[in-house]
Amino acid sequence: MALRSEARVDVSLEAWTDPEGAAAPAGGAPDPLAPGVLFAPALRADTTRKVNKPNVVWQLTGAWAHEGKTATGTAAVYYGLEPDGTPHEGLVNPMVFADGFNFGESNLDDLYAHLNAPYGAEGRRLLGQLQAAGVDIVLLGFKERHTYIQANAGVAVSAIRKAIADRQPGGAPLIVGGVSMGGLITRYALARMENEGEEHETGTYLSYDSPHNGAWIPVALQQLAYFFESVPDPSGNPKQAELIRSPAAQQLLWAWVENARDSGAVATWSKLRRDFLQDLKDVGWFPSKPGMRRIGVANGTGDTIGGPVQPDEEVFDWTRPGLARAVLRTQPAFGQMQEVVRMSAVLLGYRTSRTSEIPPLDGAPGGTLASYGMLADALGATIDERHRSGCFVPSVSAVALKYDPVTWDVDLKTDLNNLPAGRSDLDAFCCDTTNSEHSLVTETLAEWILAALTD
Structure with a gap:
């Protein structure tokens, strides 16, 4: 080859x-x-349902500047529910989940609606089920989604610090990740925090069809x-x-x-891509805190089709x-x-x-x-x-298959459903049953995430 x-x-x-x-x-x-x-990618807002309003909104400034750019962003916090159905009074089980690739400012109402759109014959909703299981959803958006990944990763760090500071005593370890490029932003943020000796208190990293080794526009x-x-x-x-x-x-x-x-x-x-890949390597490639899980889903199939x-x-x-x-x-x-x-x-x-x-x-x-x-x-x-x-986003990229992200010495139709242990940088992943639209919440992926985060 x-x-x-x-x-x-x-x-x-x-x-x-x-x-x-x-x-x-x-x-x-x-x-x-x-x-x-x-x-x-276009968000598929659910026009049949009233938009859920967040309990709290955070205005965030990046923890660092990159190439002279200090990014800013916003986080919308939706509290999870107690067993009796009443909302938490503060953060108990925070999930910081970042927006992905596009131009301009994030629209967090649309992002919530997209991730909570009904799926399956029964019309279940991913974020609603997570909240019912006691997960506090912290949706992270950016003023400029199109700016440097490292700059927006600084915003992600500020959101992680805020979640840790606001979490109630005895609260659960964080879940941190993102959809599309949001998974790369939070991957870099967590790895850099580890590299600099800062505790991110994260128990699970989750990426949703994130282009870990690159995406493709013809x-x-x-x-x-x-x-x-x-x-x-x-x-x-x-x-x-x-x-x-x-x-x-x-x-x-x-x-x-x-x-x-x-x-x-x-x-x-692009020098920017070469520099970004080197920055990832310099901070450890992936977050690797002992005991933390790295999991992800791919909208593409894993069966070579x-x-x-x-x-x-x-x-x-x-x-x-x-x-x-x-x-x-x-x-x-x-x-x-x-x-x-x-x-x-x-x-x-x-x-x-x-x-x-x-x-x-x-x-x-x-x-x-x-x-x-x-x-x-x-x-x-x-x-x-x-x-x-x-x-x-090729499936081999979304599941973080181990191959060179520059030479792409990889078979695009690798059988990911029967992948030997150690071939992915993720500890566990799930591929969809069809090649579905990038970032779409499907029944296969949503049920796998729910089991992974709530069982």
Whole structure:
């Protein structure tokens, strides 16, 4: 198997024509690619139920600065219940659970509703059941979800310290973790506290479809975002490229490109990701306090079965007549100089991007994101249903399988359900029975978490 450090993208700037010989667009200025940020997980708020209001809200400032950035955040505290059904009068059994990857400020009402959405035939609710079992839910959000992971980890440390200080005498050890990138933020926070000799009083670390070894947004989509970034957008909304270029995206994504023009090695392009991985190693990689459990769940399957997206297929051929055109393909399986996208627009020129030695991540087992579908809908492009959603967090990453997070010397279809002991950095994990939407609370994952935290 070729080393994934060889994975790269090469961009050519030559003009191109379609197979019938029709010229690429020429004319006035094109429309924006699509307003707003699309390539990010969407919370599924439950509109059928009144929003639960927190008992207490904490305003938090990061315990440290990173790269001159001191992050801030908010925690919403929802007390657990006594056996008679009355709420706790304070923190007894705190669970600090952090928000994940997106642009801008966390919305904790939506996060609560997303994590507490009904699942299964009986419509059970994860957070409601945890509260009924006496767990106090501390949902942690960030002012800038897109900033450095290390900076937001400072906010997580402040939340952990606050939970310890406010916990009633005789209270239980903390449960600390997060959904998506929130699991990375709290992983780093706990490991750094240990490395600096600070007691975090945590008994269980829990990650929910967290990209421990990296996440995947197709290189072609990143380059489309960059290519059309200069087109004026009167909406004033953040653009696709702003999320892709953010510190969090650079640290999170296994394959990242800086722009739509240059060529390079995608796994090592961003210094921020290299520095973050080194920082993790310097603080111990994972928290490892004796007696603490490290557990996690993956929205992807563990039985080697991937999604319906096949390598090297056309996703869409979109044209804004006379102005712009984009021909997009799914990620090919390794190979050399495999075309993934052709782009052209008036005043912007031409780009053809080709990748080498990148695995077929779109169809890998993992938590899914409708990246192709969201873009197609925004453009009005025709897309086959099976191309709408591809892998965002590969199962091998979500379960913290032990492999190099840069070279990615790993079989994406490793049988995780029968994994030998010691192959994961987690003590225990659960994969979903299907490749479900990234961060979605499913019956399989919710019941496993409930058993792990309340039995």
